Amino acid sequence: MVARAPASVAVPAGKVMLGARHWPGAAASVPALLVHGLASNARVWDGVAALLAAAGREVLAVDLRGHGGSAAVPDPPGSDPILVAARDLAWVCASLRWSRAVLVGHSWGGNIALQLAADCPDLVAGLALVDGGWQHESDRWGDLDTVWRTKAPPDLTGWDLDGVREVLTGAHPDWPGQAVEATLANLEQRPDGTLRPWLTPERHRARWASLLDHRPRELHRRVRCTAVLLAAGDPPDGPTRQAASALPDAELVTFPGGEHDLHLQFPDRVAAAIARLG
Template sequence: MPGLGGVQVERVRVAEEAALHVQRRAGGGEPFLLVHGLASNLRLWDGVAAGLARRGHEVVAVDLRGHGRSDKPDRGYDITTVTDDLVQLVASLGVDRPVAVGQSWGANVVLELGWRSPELVRGVACIDGGWIELQRRFRDWEPCLRALAPPSTAGRSAADLEAELRARHPDWPEAGIAGALACYERRPDGTVRPWLESRHHVEILRSLWEHQPSIRYPEVKVPVLLVSAEGDPETDSTWAADRRRQVEEAAAALPVVRVRWMKGDHDLHAQQPEQVAGLLHDAVADGFFRP
């Protein structure tokens, strides 16, 4: 179905119980598959997708199951099934070995994809994720759930939510704010609710807590670009130290790897889309992601 500004909107059935909402931008250059994080949506990639398209690349962005405009089945929120969805998506769309790019939880998913199906992708890019191993910080599931449970937005007005997002992210471009707002369904009474149901959020979080990507590192055959946010050392010191240690461990164990650090927060793709698009394009142009 045609969209605006050269964006093609499609629904692709990837399983009996799930069809995924996809946005495509045409291009003759090497393709990219953009995968969002937990409780997010494909619109957070708008700025990056536009930047890649301007550089001539074909770009596919997807709402994962349970998120955004995709179907929300009762099952299938573990990393294995979500990765299955991406395998089927790439095959159904006929995309020729895209670079799979994921952010946060989505980065863990694309790393799993690169490990399991190296013939489907020419490389993997992990934006502030891919190395996430929650059991290092939370040995037991219950403390993890208490610390990272989805926030309640019941009764929040869309206007209040937008004001909060703008106050929290004053340096984000408009595309980033619009993408963050698109994580929520606007209801007729002016309030919002997340597209991702709370129970599915918890199922994904549990699967992420169980995931141990470090086991995969030595067996990942495709090139991996790790892009990590430096964060704020004054307000994020513990998490920043954990992040740096995990990135260094991943870089030491992955067979073909490149590491880049960027000033910014966890949502680098929303905060600095042009810089992220440039890093991704350069990794293709200089041959890191092999043809």
């Protein structure tokens, strides 16, 4: 079976609409909802999603608020972005009439997927955490200012899309061209040719504040579904292996030599791990 090209769609999440990419699947399959990381976009899942869809699974990759096709969707005043995103995903499933779904999250998206699995255990048929969803960021960073000095988005003044493409290709020589183009979609190309991230610096910083407050290891015991943890490298005893032990039915898959963006580097292996869920 060959997967059709995805359709770009808008899906209701309560009172707002989120951009997404949709691959149809077999009616009897448990659908998969793919959640990107911080300052990323739904297109980074294209390689993984195409493989899942080719195997018959319905797939939706969503652009979270502030990202990609959902860049203009506002955050509720004073809200926690992780909690808002988890509620948005629950609304998306309800809008699609999905009573059960396999939930997949990368990095920050892993925290969001975990939050939803803990809050709505009857909804989540399987949980895949791709290099995220187990680290307490407050253990690594003293405060938000310290994080921001390292994690603030780069200054793109003077850059054009071809220049960024060249840098990405050089930095990730084993990525397929599709992965490079998907990553470029993190950026808005304005009419004058200049670039800027879809996620504004203010919203980016607010999401890091949310991450510093998030306590994923306190959520693991509330998860009721089968889970798979996909970890870059081969982490020693620590948060990754603690999470694999704390989750009720979890498999840890390590990627020695792997980069943080495992779904871009190894789409076939990531898709195979997800396919075992649900």
